[in-house]
Amino acid sequence: MLKGAQTWVFNSKPAILSTGVVGGPFEKNGNLAEDFDKFYEDLWMGQDSYEKAQRILIEDAVDIILQKEGIKEEKVQFFITGDLINQITPSSFAARTNQIPNLGLFSACATSMEGLALAAFLINYQGAKRIITGASSHNASAEKQFRYPTEYGGQKPPTAQWTVTGAGFALIGSGNDADEKPHPRILSATIGKVIDLGISDPFNMGGAMAPAAVDTIERHLQDLQIDPSYYDLIVTGDLATIGRSIALELFEQKGIPIKEEQFKDCGLLIYKKNQPVQSGASGPGCSATVLYGHLLNQMKSGRLKRILVVATGALLSPLSFQQKDTIPCIAHAVAIEYI
Amino acid sequence: MANKNKTKTPEQIQYDQLQKKHELKRPILKNCIRAFFIGGLICLVGQAVTYFYIYFFNFTEQTAGNPTVATMVFIAMILTGFGVYDRIGQFAGAGSAVPVTGFGNAVISSAIEHRTEGYVLGVGGNMFKLAGSVILFGVFSAFIVALVKTILTMWGGF
Numbered sequence: 001m002l003k004g005a006q007t008w009v010f011n012s013k014p015a016i017l018s019t020g021v022v023g024g025p026f027e028k029n030g031n032l033a034e035d036f037d038k039f040y041e042d043l044w045m046g047q048d049s050y051e052k053a054q055r056i057l058i059e060d061a062v063d064i065i066l067q068k069e070g071i072k073e074e075k076v077q078f079f080i081t082g083d084l085i086n087q088i089t090p091s092s093f094a095a096r097t098n099q100i101p102n103l104g105l106f107s108a109c110a111t112s113m114e115g116l117a118l119a120a121f122l123i124n125y126q127g128a129k130r131i132i133t134g135a136s137s138h139n140a141s142a143e144k145q146f147r148y149p150t151e152y153g154g155q156k157p158p159t160a161q162w163t164v165t166g167a168g169f170a171l172i173g174s175g176n177d178a179d180e181k182p183h184p185r186i187l188s189a190t191i192g193k194v195i196d197l198g199i200s201d202p203f204n205m206g207g208a209m210a211p212a213a214v215d216t217i218e219r220h221l222q223d224l225q226i227d228p229s230y231y232d233l234i235v236t237g238d239l240a241t242i243g244r245s246i247a248l249e250l251f252e253q254k255g256i257p258i259k260e261e262q263f264k265d266c267g268l269l270i271y272k273k274n275q276p277v278q279s280g281a282s283g284p285g286c287s288a289t290v291l292y293g294h295l296l297n298q299m300k301s302g303r304l305k306r307i308l309v310v311a312t313g314a315l316l317s318p319l320s321f322q323q324k325d326t327i328p329c330i331a332h333a334v335a336i337e338y339i
Numbered sequence: 340m341a342n343k344n345k346t347k348t349p350e351q352i353q354y355d356q357l358q359k360k361h362e363l364k365r366p367i368l369k370n371c372i373r374a375f376f377i378g379g380l381i382c383l384v385g386q387a388v389t390y391f392y393i394y395f396f397n398f399t400e401q402t403a404g405n406p407t408v409a410t411m412v413f414i415a416m417i418l419t420g421f422g423v424y425d426r427i428g429q430f431a432g433a434g435s436a437v438p439v440t441g442f443g444n445a446v447i448s449s450a451i452e453h454r455t456e457g458y459v460l461g462v463g464g465n466m467f468k469l470a471g472s473v474i475l476f477g478v479f480s481a482f483i484v485a486l487v488k489t490i491l492t493m494w495g496g497f
Contacts, residue, residue: 049455149452151419152469153428153435153444155370158363198351199358207358246361276429279363 004223007190013175014123015183016336017130020064021293022057024165026139030271035293036166037064043140043165051085054138057167057285058083058094062132065171076100076171077128080119082111083136083284084163085145090136100132108313109238110192111135112168112288113332116309117189119172120334126174134169134292137283146202146318159204161240162277164270168288184296187306187335188224192216194315196328202314202321205282206243206267209312212329213239214250216310220333221256228258231335232304235295237287237311238267240280266290287311299338306337370432377431381438385411408439415443420451445469 003009021036028039038060045053058081066073079098081091082105095102107114115133122128140150142163148154175185195215199208213236221228228234239247244265251258266287267280291309298304310333321327347355388410392403418424424444427435435441446466453465467474 051455144452148469149448151422151425151444151448151451153419153424153441153448155429155432155436157365196351197354197358198347199355204358204362207362210358211354242358242361242363246358249357249361 003188004219004225006193006219007188007223008117008121008124009188009224010120010124010186012124013185013187013337013339014120014172015175015185016170016292016296017173017183018065018068018171019169019292019296020061020068020134021168021289022060022064022166023289024057024139026162026275027164027166027270027289030275032270032290032294035297036289037061037293040165043138050138050141050144051090052093054083054085054090054136054141054167055093055097057138057165058090058134058136058169059097061134061136061167061169062094062098065132065169069171071130073098073100076130076132078103078119078122078131080105080115080131080133081135081169082106082115084108084142085138090138090141107311107330107332108315109135109137109282109284109286110311110313110330110332111284112237112291113189113309113311113334114191116170116172116186116334117191117332120186120189123172123174129174131172132169133172134167135284135288136167137163137165137285139163139165139283142283156278157203158278159201159207159242160278161205161238161267161280161282162271162275163283164281164286164289166283166285166289168285168290168292170292182339184299184336184338187337188220189335190216190220190223190333192219192331192333194328194330196326198326200321200324200326202316202327204242205238205314205327206240206279207246208243208314208327209329209331210239210243210246210250212331213237213243213310213312214247214254216331216333217251217258217308218254218256220308220335228256228262231262231306231308233295233307234258234263235269235291235307235309236263236265236267237309237313237331238280238282239265239312240267240282242279243312244268269294284311284313296336299336302338304338306335308333308335373430374432374434374437376434377427378434378437381411381435381440384414385438411438411440412443415440416447419444419447424448442470442473445473 045056079100112135119131119133195212392398453461
């Protein structure tokens with residue numbers, strides 16, 4: 001049901017029934033290693049290209065979900081996903097493998113929450129019984145497309161971010177099917193507007209995306225007429241150090257009472273402090289793996305009850321920044337409660 | 340809100356100021372010092388290689404340049420292939436980018452990166468993706484300098 005300007009409230013509270021989270025070698029050495037289901041030691045994942053390797057991540061995450069739930073692909077009505085690579089080939093090629101009816105998405109790193117919001121919407125209105133949604137990224141394939149060759153010795157500025165190698169996927173089902181046990185359930189979702197405040201440096205994504213995150217959070221709170229304290233945690237996708245501190249200042253300017261300890265960022269959670277990631281992590285796989293791995297585990301262990309996940313995406317292309325265009329950004333928010 | 344032209348809205352100008360306050364600046368002094376020493380170190384190795392060719396082979400100071408460059412690029416190739424050069428690059432910045440080894444790294448890293456698209460369209464087509472502009476503008480600026488020199492010597496009477 002639409003509430004306010006751009007927020008959906010899901011009366012049936014679709015449940016996150018199961019998750020599959022796969023990572024690469026760098027994530028294995030990271031801060032949240034115990035929250036992943038599977039790791040690859042090698043960035044190639046036994047494939048002959050990084051793009052194919054990314055497809056393997058997606059396929060594995062889906063397989064893990066199906067195995068955990070003990071169901072076959074036919075029991076899932078839709079597969080909603082996207083990634084950063086041209087024409088979202090890793091996602092579409094993974095959909096070729098699993099043969100689940102596919103909806104391809106692109107919102108850059110906000111794809112994870114766009115998928116979750118759409119999945120919850122479809123489930124809520126009986127458009128499907130089960131949907132697998134999620135997002136993936138691969139460090140080397142993203143670097144290849146957006147920046148320089150992996151082995152090129154260019155110096156990255158301290159504002160740069162490290163693309164996560166990983167895929168985080170979840171099986172979403174109708175709230176009624178999962179009534180007996182408590183599950184993480186999707187309460188509402190806010191679809192963001194594209195915001196561009198004139199940042200054009202592709203090595204400063206956090207700075208470009210912060211206003212989009214702030215705008216979506218502000219609209220979400222307004223639409224639902226709630227206070228930030230309604231949530232135990234408001235977590236952004238990949239604002240990293242710079243984006244997060246800008247967002248906090250913007251909240252203060254706008255008079256939104258979000259406490260610093262209540263406002264976290266997936267891009268700052270996933271890696272250890274000593275890993276050379278400059279400002280933090282990024283990529284669609286960043287928010288997807290942190291939410292479907294770490295944050296849901298925190299909810300299941302009772303440390304978090306109600307969270308708002310705001311995935312942020314920089315909608316640039318390698319062409320657009322070479323043509324000196326500024327970076328338009330988007331953020332989608334999904335509220336999840338463990339009940 | 341998006342704008343292709345250079346004029347920024349007042350909102351964007353205001354945000355730019357806010358953003359600059361939080362943006363982590365490049366540590367320019369530290370980068371310069373690191374670049375100075377690592378760049379110097381690479382040149383020192385190059386000098387040693389030059390002397391090696393002069394003392395052990397039949398090269399003179401004028402002719403030792405070519406085998407030295409080839410050797411330095413070869414070393415850069417090995418380091419790039421083993422995934423070391425990009426780490427040196429992150430540490431040293433211009434220090435490892437400006438010497439000929441940096442040029443070698445740009446060519447070789449592109450070749451490795453696009454190997455997956457085949458030898459012709461991948462390696463062949465992309466090898467000079469980064470280094471191509473170095474060659475173009477290097478040759479062009481050499482041409483301009485030579486032109487100026489020619490004009491000065493012909494008409495200036497130097």
